[in-house]
Amino acid sequence: MKKSLAILALAALAAGVNAEDKIVIKGSDTLGAKMVPQLAELYKEAGNEISFEIAAEGSSTAFTHLQASPADVGMSSRNVKDSEIEAFTAKGMELKDWTAAYDMIGVVVNEKSGIEELTLEQVEGIFTGDITDWSEVGGDAGPISVYTRNTSSGTYKSFQEMAMQKRDYGADTQKMAGNEQIAEEVAKNANGIGYVGLAYCEKDGIKPIAVDGVELEPKNAKEYPIARSLHYYTVNGKLSEAATKFLVWATTDEKAAEVVERVGFIPASE
Amino acid sequence: MSLNDEKKTPENEKDGRVVFRRKGFQFLGMGLQDYIRVFFGGNASLAIIVLILICLFLLREAAMFFPDHHQGLKSYRQGGQELVGYVSDEVDAHTKVYSSANIAYFAEVGRTSIHEDKQLRAYRTVLANVEQSTKYTWARLERYLDEAEDLNDDVEDLREDIEEASADAEADAEDLKKDQAELAEIEARLKQLEPLIAKEREQLEKEVQTALGTSRVWDLDIAARGLSDEELSMVREAVVFEAYPDAEDEHESIQNLKQVSRDKKAAEAERLADFKETLNGIRDSIRPMKSLYGEMKDISVANRREIDAFSTAPARRAALLAGVEQTDDPAEKERMQKQADEVVIVEPDYDAINEPLYALVPQHGELAGPLQDEMNKLFRQLPQEVETKSARENMKRAAVYYERFDNTVTNNRDRILDWRHDAPLSLWTSTTSFMFGKHWITNSSWHDFYGLLPLFTGSLLISIIALTVSVPFAVAAAIYVNQIARFKEQSFVKPAIEFIGAIPSVVLGFFGILVFGEALRNISQLEWLQWVPGFPMAERLTILNAGLLLAFMAVPTIFTLTEDALNNVPAAFSENSLALGATKLQTVFRVIVPTAVSGIIAAILLGFGRIIGETMVVLLVAGNKIKIPDFTEGLGVVAQPAHTMTGIIAQELGEVDSGSLHWRALFMVGMVLFVISLLVNWAAQRTLKRLQKI
Known part of the structure; x- marks a missing residue:
């Protein structure tokens, strides 16, 4: 005792x-x-x-x-x-x-997509809903599925400020709970596009694209347009x-x- | 406690309300049984009090929403954002026309190269699959190859050095020896690497072949649809060629395909040069309006900032003054006091800040007419006859959008002229713009809109699907189990169905994302199912997926309550029916079910209540797209993602500032849900009462 x-x-x-x-x-x-x-x-x-x-x-x-x-x-x-x-x-x-x-925010598309590069203006168009089909930005025809973080996320806001000239997200965007879920959906949807932190860009089934000709690599942090x-x-x-x-x-x-x-x-x- | 104790209190035994036969535990004039009664009675009333408090709390927060929302809408008008919003609508409507026509153009351009593009897509699909399943070996091999390459470079450098040194008589023999030793070391390592590389290469080869063999995955099937065996084997060959880290450029056939595709597209583009020119005309026609819009937007954003600063200034001042009280540091105190004194609380002069906007209104009038004329001209110039299905669809869409654009501009003309920043705004507008608002836009840099309609339609659509699927199953199962099934079946089926209710909804949600959604989408790609509206589905997370999962969740509720209703039918009814010579089946469907029908309806209503209040599954599975589903697609609407009332609360409430407008808006959504639940329960009670009357 x-x-x-x-x-x-x-x-x-x-x-x-x-x-x-x-x-x-x-x-x-x-x-x-x-x-x-x-x-x-x-x-x-x-x-x-x-x-x-x-x-x-x-x-x-x-x-x-x-x-x-x-x-x-x-x-x-x-x-x-x-x-x-x-x-x-x-x-x-x-x-x-x-x-x-x-941190650099990577714009990611499905690995099977033929898209390798977009301009910042095209990224803005896609996320605001002005551009709705991959053929408009040089890909195979198909409606774009846009995945974003939800409104409470800091990334949601920073992406809006850095890549979309503070314009509102298009009504067709789908709000996901986190980086992981965006990566998951884009990996499963050949017409998907989304954005994730640098750490998530290497996941299976997705690939980061170059924005304004700048590859998503740590050494390009100064030139890459979507960094914070x-x-x-x-x-x-x-x-x-x-x-x-x-x-x-x-x-x-x-x-x-x-x-x-x-x-x-x-x-x-x- | 002994028997003796009991005997000492005969008066207790006389009392009819004895709960425990014990010697009177007395405190403050009350016995144990009185305390037990008070305890249970108290619990019940506590529950009721808590319920009332919850209602009051909800009501208070939700009621505060309308004045705040009204203030927000008022600022939207006073800052001129409403006016700019009209112009923004015109620009957006124009963008839609251009975008649809543009998609049609690209569909036409890609018309002749469809087959090549298909092969390229199949190639990318297979390659991605192969790369995914071989990535570890690939990475190892790459590392070895890189090392070997580096070493080979070193060897070359060293050899050169040695050669130079041996030619030069004056060179240091010591250095030469060192170089030679290093060379030997590197060469030894290279020797070591050789078998490693060979082994990894062999391994990779094996893995590539396995991956190719097992690549009978769904997406590959779809990508390969319509390709000949010959083309497929070419694709495979190109993939095998590309699957190694030291592969140079892409396989010749792929390069060829790309070239052919590009050439064909270029040829088409040349043929469609007029189309493109018209498109460019359309794109450029909006430029002046767009720059006017930009100018107006900047003004109104600045206005809004001023208005918001005014409305938050008192709070800021109060915050600083409170800070002065709180801090002990005199320097800090002084700094805060100074800042507090600097906060100016002067209401902005609304007339003055809107002056520049009014000045731009005539300019809008000057631009609108010519824009309409030009668009009219250009739209007529667009080719009426297009070849591909996609182009036809998009041209049709463009026509609809053009009509909408034209109407918007026409309607806006008077609206913009008549617009006043100080026009009164009724509280009613605040209510209707919440209840029937079509946009839910939060955390915006422009203006937050709180419109319930997208969320409400999403919730409703999902519930309707869930009910249409679950009601037949659940009711039929209840009738079968209650009336027809043998006892053994009963004792198995009933617990099994009731067990569904025990599955945590978050588990179902995960199942919905990872298994069910994927399976649903794959099934929707099947060629012989293409007649189903909405198929093939692009998304995994859709209204249909959520609706079906909720149907599954609602089955136990509806089943159990329906069975209760059937049990409540007096035995005399069925006995009479059977005695009159009716068969069992006739008795069930002509007597028992009609008698129990109000109970069944109540069960369905309660099932509906269960569905519309469900949160986790819809949050995970519905796809969270805050937009009123596009009903022009008919039944295909179910293949779209949607957001729900419950989902939005779960998603956003955790992170908003308490007391903010957004926070209150979420409470208001909760209130609407609460009222719906209340109505459903009330209706269910009413129908049940009717059952009791017979």
Whole structure:
């Protein structure tokens, strides 16, 4: 009896210690699906005694979450909105923006499609619904099926700003839950087109196309027209020391940069 | 507790309401049984209170939608976006005409090269399949080949160095030796690579052959339809040729095909030069209008920004002031205070900001007439006779769109002239534009539209399909199990059907995406099924897919309730019928089913309630296209994707700012669903009551 009590007490103690050294990171699916979990693993392997809690449910959740517990980190694939900044100001908090990495959004088509390249104008036409048939852009005749992210996604908005001149998506576009689902549908539909993060472009059955003659390759990040930066957001003055250390490491360390590159982004330090 | 305890309390036994025969546990003058009664009674009333609170909460959030929505529509008008929207409609209508005619043109251009294009497509399909199934070996082989190539380059360099060094008497013997050693090392590695490459190549060859052999996949069948065996074997040969990482250019026959296809297209294009010229004329005719539209759009977007800034300024100021209270840092305090003082809350001068838009209205009038005339002329110049089916269809579509474009411009003329930014906007408009609005556009950089119709039609269409499929099955199964089946059958079929209800809907959703959707689409490609409207289906995620899955989910509900209704028919009815000499079948269909019919209708209604409220399956499987389905395709409409009321709430609610208009709009959708459910349940209760009267 005494022994088990001692174990219980020990467990409670351990839990207490853990609770202090835990970094909670929430937000974007683009960052949180692969990059941040892998960074966290590597960070732990490097001998840092710390635990992570990572939840990736979309960029907007980063800010709602940060408001509730300012000690943590938010991930976002878009810039913070004015209305979101206001909510923080109202609580006397100020946001700090860390560039996590750069991302290129790949326009992908089915592997069987004859299309290898589109101009940015054609991409805009396809996603706004002005162009509805592949024959209009030099492919075999067939109605285009357009797959996009859903409206809450940061990628949805960034793509609109970078590739569609902020015009609205066409009514015929289909809103998918995530990168994975878009890749899946495009891979199964010979007339499909969609956009996914760089990390998803190599999936079976799809191929990224060149936009304005620029191939989707990390080395072309500067010329490729649909590229953006990814962010970590934190609250000034409230961030724990451990989390600060982690963020500095994640954005500057060479090993971290390797991870960032491996999951298909371009490290912030470059 | 001993017997003694009981005996001490004889008064309890006299009490008729004894629940536990125990010695009076008394607290605050109430016994145990009283507490139990209060507990259960309290639970029931708690449930009712919670229900009422939920209703009130829903109602409050939803009711707030209309004033907010009204404000949004008002800003849309005050900023001049409504006016610009008219011009935008004209431009969009024009784009549709051009696009359809353009598709028709390309269909004509590709008319003679159809066969070549088909072979090329088959080639790409087979190649993609082969590449997918051989990609690991391919990657390994590529790595080895790359390494070998690099090494060979090194060898060449080294040899050159060595040659130079040995020719040069003054060269360092040490260096020479080092080079030679390195050369030997590299050559050893190359030797090592040779068998590896050979092995991988052999492996790849085997895999390519297997992949070719098993390539009897659906899409290949379709791609190869209409190709001769000879052509197919050519395609295969070209694929085998291309399937290695060191393959040079594409196979000769493919290059040939491409060239032939290009030549044929060029020849057709030459023949259709007039067509193209007219098309270019159409494309260019909108240019002046488009640039006017761009100019107006910029103005109205700036206006809208000003209006929105005004409406959010008080909030911004309040936020900053609250921040001043919250923070302890004096410097921060001062900075925020300063920012708060800088926030100006001045209502924009609507007349002034719309002035430039009014100034552009006459210009629109000047452009509209000539545009219509030119389009009229150009449209008549388009060829009336086209060869291919696709071109004919698209020309027909273009004619419809042209008509629509012409009407839009004509109707808009007065509308644009009469438009006033300060025209009153009734609250009723806010309601109707939600209930009957045709667009649901959120997170827009222009203006968010909240129109229920696309979502409502999607939900309704899916429900109708689900009901038409599930009702016959479920009702027939219930009649059979209840009246005709033997006991053994009964005891197997009933639990089996009821088990369907236990399948989690998210599991069904996954099944719908990965298995059912794929199978449905493949079946729709079968040649002998092409008479079915909507076939072949382009999408996996469609109204039909969702409807059929929901039908499956509704079967247990309808089945169980129908069976209950049949059970409720008094035994005397069937006994009388049988006694009068009716057969069993006559009894079932002339007596029992007609008696139970209101119960069956109630069952169907409740099944409908189950279907229209289902979320997970439709979210995953319906395809999420926020557009009113195109009913011009007749029954083929079911092959289109759609979005639903339940789906949109699940998809968007998690991420919108609470209290925003978008958030409230979603609550309003929830409210509509709630009302539908309520009505359906009420109707079901009513029909059931009628059953009880007989």
